[in-house]
Amino acid sequence: MRKSGNSHLLCFILFLFFLQIQTTLLGQGRRPVRVKNGMVVSTSRYASEIGKQVLTDGGNAIDAAVATAFALAVTWPSAGNLGGGGFLVYHRSDGDVTTFDFREKAPLVATERMFLSEDGKIRNASNHEGILAVGVPGTVAGLYAAHKKYGNTNWKKLVEPAYKLAKKGFPLTWGLHDGFKYHKDDWLQYPSSTKIFLKPDSSLYQPGERWVQRDHAATLKRIMKKGRDGFYKGKTADLIMDYMQKHNGLITHEDLEKYQPVEREPVHGTYRDFDIYAMGPPSSGGVVLAEMLNILEGYDLAAMGHNSAKYLHFITEAMRRAYADRARYLGDPDFSTDMPLAKLLSKEYAAYLRTTISETEASISDSITFNDVYESPETTHFSVIDASGNMVSLTYTLEYPYGSRMIVEGAGFLLNNEMGDFNPMPGTTDSRGYIGTEPNLIEPEKRMLSSMTPTIVAKNGIPIMAVGSPGGRTIINTVLQVVLNVLEFDMNIAKAVEAPRIHHQWLPDVTRMEDWGFSPDTQRLYKDYGHNLKIRWRQGAVMGIYKNTEEDIIYGASDSRSSDGAAVGY
Ligand code: DON
DSSP states (O other): OHHHHHHHHHHHHHHHHHHHHHHHHHOOSSSOEEESSOEEEESOHHHHHHHHHHHHTTOOHHHHHHHHHHHHHHHOTTTOOSSSEEEEEEEOTTSOEEEEEEOOBOOTTOOTTTTBOTTSSBSTTTTTSSGGGOOBOOHHHHHHHHHHHHOOSOHHHHHHHHHHHHHHOEEOOHHHHHHHHHTHHHHHHOHHHHHHHBOTTSOBOOTTSEEOOHHHHHHHHHHHHHTTHHHHSHHHHHHHHHHHHHTTOOOOHHHHHHOOOEEEOOEEEEETTEEEEEOOTTBSHHHHHHHHHHHHTTSOHHHHOTTOHHHHHHHHHHHHHHHHHHHHHOSOTTTOTTOOHHHHTOHHHHHHHHHTOOSSSOOOOOSSOOOOOOOOSOOEEEEEEOTTOOEEEEEEEOSSTTTTOOBOTTTOOBOOOGGGGSBOSTTOOBTTTBOOOGGGBOOTTOBOOBOOOOEEEEETTEEEEEEOOOOTTHHHHHHHHHHHHHHTTOOOHHHHHHSOOEEOOSSSOOEEEESSSOOHHHHHHHHHTTOOEEEESOOOOOEEEEEETTTTEEEEEEOTTSSSOEEEEO
8 A cells, every 4th residue: 555655656746847847848938839739828837737638638628628727726826716716718610609607706695885884985995805705606617517518528537637736735836935925924814824825833835845735635526526516515515604604704505506607608709800709798808808909900000010109009099998888888797788788899889989089199088087906916817729629718716816815714725805896886986996887786696897808719710819818907908919919910929928018997097018128219109199107017927829720730828927837738
């Protein structure tokens, strides 16, 4: 017995060593990784390897996505998750496209004004901090539903690699070490989290040290054996309930049992000869992306030059308009039935919006201004292509990095703080930074509006590109610029992912520009249009795949803004 245990451990260590070598060779930068058959690009090399293994074993893109998502919950816990939610876009090589919405929901007892104190102000940031910020998780149900309908590998085989990684541990990366260190005070606030992220003497795990997650492994084992019920019923559900009761949380067994993901039609837009498929409400991503592309299609962007001041002016004006529509109209479609999606997605509306854009001067967003809203750099996106050419684009999140920072005692996974994505103060849209518009107010079982934008581009019915990013509201603009970099400026996927980018979200009326790659001349000329400029360190972390169907070669790139990412294929 003992001997076989040791030899398993040896094999596992060799496997991890192999991962290190292989992924180091793959590298990052402006040169994409090239393969012939299939690929996974994610923000964790461990997870990408696990997904790729599923592909080489004959699994399809959905199978690999499920395995990658479970692995990310273990290896990238700031955003990979069991206790959060997200969206999956699936474009089959036969032309069919669908999406899965597994966004979190408000608990049954949630109310419109649940975060407000008597004076109408938000109580102690409670919409983002503490137990009330936790939405009913959707990830496990979403992955299970997508697999049930489209997967072809045994469920157990897809959860098992994550289970093993949690149980046996893996060498901590520098990226994880940095995150654990940055959040040390958060861990110390919650005893259940202290135990997971710090050593017994409260010191930090160091890069290269083995990090084991036993409770997480036990939860994954229940999911492995029982599928969705391993999370929403039985011991895992009981542990969530115990945690909720101990901390005066709102989520009940009924919330968990009632949670259902939804398979929805994708949002469909076009840009020149290309089809764009992305996530519809309750994500704003697809609608805002398609609206911006429709506006921009009317200009000769290539002639302006990539990231020239003129180009930046026009994309800013498209962003300003589409983000204003986001705030006005978008919310959970199961509650807001009168969203004017057809109008927002139409070429005619885009043509009208172009008439409101000056060639020489920035517009003014509105007389109402907002303060900057915090957008954390977490959430995670990954892209998959299998040997048949099926593509998956999946973004999921806990909202803030490590979500609520609360580990469910005994279950080893983090809870989200996604309730913060609702508009917390009904009717209050003002200069303090709040949007109180109606479609995204809190209601029981409603999904909070998201900006996640998992996207697939197709040509002649064949999927050719999968991209997405973290970054809160910046996500949609990040995806826009990467899509334009490829479709309009002919960049390879690695260059497209790396290129510096900007963000404008209507209000506040400020453009955020990354602090590299834009010359002082460009900045000056851009400001001459009348745009307000602020510099930021980085925007998003794109994980992209591009398939050149003529060469029959798959290209992939993980954004170097992500510390641990890797494109891994075969
Ligand atoms: O759903 C959303 O749009 C946000 N909760 C995503 C959060 C996110 O991307 C955080 N960090 N970037």
